[in-house]
Amino acid sequence: MGEAPACLACGACCFSRLPNYVRVTGADYSRLEARVDELTHFDGNRCYMNMHEGHCAALVIDSATRRFVCSIYETRPSTCRDLERASAACRGELHDKGERPLLLLTALLARR
Numbered sequence: 001m002g003e004a005p006a007c008l009a010c011g012a013c014c015f016s017r018l019p020n021y022v023r024v025t026g027a028d029y030s031r032l033e034a035r036v037d038e039l040t041h042f043d044g045n046r047c048y049m050n051m052h053e054g055h056c057a058a059l060v061i062d063s064a065t066r067r068f069v070c071s072i073y074e075t076r077p078s079t080c081r082d083l084e085r086a087s088a089a090c091r092g093e094l095h096d097k098g099e100r101p102l103l104l105l106t107a108l109l110a111r112r
Contacts, residue, residue: 004086011068013083013093014059015100022049022056028077063108068101
């Protein structure tokens with residue numbers, strides 16, 4: 001596999017069919033401030049990011065520019081902060097889910 005694409009052109013790590021995909025720690029929860037109720041949910045005593053249409057609810061998909069932008073990038077959860085571009089974990093996400101962002105982008109463009 002060649003160089004990993006720029007995050008704004010990829011977004012694969014933001015996609016999952018699991019409702020409890022991105023764990024939110026106490027520090028993460030505090031950082032989310034005003035958007036915490038909109039973007040998170042609890043399962044028992046554990047907090048997770050909400051998912052929407054198969055991707056993190058904080059992900060904004062701009063069909064005009066074909067970019068995948070995190071709307072909470074500066075306050076994103078630790079899990080997201082720890083995932084480094086082109087790392088083994090990044091490449092694994094890209095390998096397993098690389099088609100999902102493109103499928104959603106295609107669906108968004110078809111709705112126009």
